Amino acid sequence: DVVVTQTPLSLPVSFGDQVSISCRSSQSLANSYGNTYLSWYLHKPGQSPQLLIYGISNRFSGVPDRFSGSGSGTDFTLKISTIKPEDLGMYYCLQGTHQPFTFGSGTKLEIK
Amino acid sequence: QVQLQQPGAELVKPGASVKLSCKASGYTFTSYYMYWVKQRPGQGLEWIGGINPSNGGTNFNEKFKSKATLTVDKSSSTAYMQLSSLTSEDSAVYYCTRNYYFDYWGQGTTLTVSS
Numbered sequence: 001d002v003v004v005t006q007t008p009l010s011l012p013v014s015f016g017d018q019v020s021i022s023c024r025s026s027q028s029l030a031n032s033y034g035n036t037y038l039s040w041y042l043h044k045p046g047q048s049p050q051l052l053i054y055g056i057s058n059r060f061s062g063v064p065d066r067f068s069g070s071g072s073g074t075d076f077t078l079k080i081s082t083i084k085p086e087d088l089g090m091y092y093c094l095q096g097t098h099q100p101f102t103f104g105s106g107t108k109l110e111i112k
Numbered sequence: 113q114v115q116l117q118q119p120g121a122e123l124v125k126p127g128a129s130v131k132l133s134c135k136a137s138g139y140t141f142t143s144y145y146m147y148w149v150k151q152r153p154g155q156g157l158e159w160i161g162g163i164n165p166s167n168g169g170t171n172f173n174e175k176f177k178s179k180a181t182l183t184v185d186k187s188s189s190t191a192y193m194q195l196s197s198l199t200s201e202d203s204a205v206y207y208c209t210r211n212y213y214f215d216y217w218g219q220g221t222t223l224t225v226s227s
Contacts, residue, residue, distance in 0.1 A: 048218060051214060051215050051216075099171060
């Protein structure tokens with residue numbers, strides 16, 4: 001199985017900060033057609049996960065442009081600029097290139 | 113708007129089976145794969161498997177192949193996941209989610225396995 005290592009586990013922030021979350025995979029997530037299925041989600045307590053970014057860097061409908069994704073191969077980053085209260089929660093990356101699809105272990109974005 | 117409706121909770125006894133449902137609306141049901149994801153209390157997200165509602169074709173995480181059965185009812189735009197031989201390890205929240213990049217999610221069904 002592809003192992004996705006997500007760091008950091010915890011990210012204490014102040015509102016207005018800019019932060020980055022990293023996901024590294026144990027093998028390249030680019031398939032033979034050149035597509036890379038790497039997505040990012042925010043999961044708030046009592047809610048279902050919500051898609052933020054898909055295909056490395058594509059923002060999902062309605063996602064503010066303070067969220068951005070980048071990377072290639074095995075190394076991917078989610079950046080959040082100007083953190084707001086509604087951004088607090090658990091962030092997960094997901095690789096959907098290789099079965100079984102695997103999630104990172106999560107990053108908890110919390111107030112300092 | 114796309115919606116995936118799941119029952120909030122199920123309580124079942126150890127050794128029993130349960131069939132969880134996910135009713136889709138707001139889009140053409142047969143156009144997108146439906147996937148299922150498990151989250152145990154205090155744990156991360158785990159991919160169980162997926163089904164193509166158009167032809168019933170499935171793919172699974174090997175870990176869940178003997179545990180989960182995926183089906184659909186096209187007439188009611190509903191996806192189902194049956195879990196068998198339940199133990200306490202199966203107590204979790206189960207989400208259904210659409211499409212290969214998991215764009216829309218149900219609210220999740222909290223399954224409690226207890227006598």
